[in-house]
Amino acid sequence: MKKLIAILTLAAVITSSAAFALDGSTIDNKKVMESFNKEFVGAADVSWYHTADKYVAKFTMKASKVTAHFDREGNLLATSRYITDAELPLNVITRMMKKYPDQKIHSVVEYDAEGNTTYVITLESDTHWTVLKAESNGNLTKLKKLQKA
Structure with a gap:
């Protein structure tokens, strides 16, 4: 539970001014891109953000707005979506x-x-x-x- 709270806190931090927007629908971290493409086939309108040690993708999938958090090794840490x-x-x-x-x-x-x-x-x-x-x-x-x- 403490880890979940930490991840949700991370989500708030990442969407704040401490996050840096990246141009385009790809990033320079191959592991993260491979993991993203494997997990979220059919994602559209992808925007990437990053901090020193995390990557965040915001995108739409089947009409839902989704956010996915990855570490630098390409591990999917958490997702959130409006339902x-x-x-x-x-x-x-x-x-x-x-x-x-x-x-x-x-x-x-x-x-x-x-x-x-x-x-x-x-x-x-x-x-x-x-x-x-x-x-x-x-x-x-x-x-x-x-x-x-």
């Missing part, structure tokens, strides 16, 4: 509907790292936003509750 509420596990949806019946789903991001899948779900009501972390087994954790202006 619809229909793609959430049934136990997540049912628990969420029981616990937050007055809120509608605004967005869902699926994170996959080290074989663990988690979801960050943003719910919306008339007065506030609620951000949840959901595990595949249906466990829900409230991350934030924000009042609307």
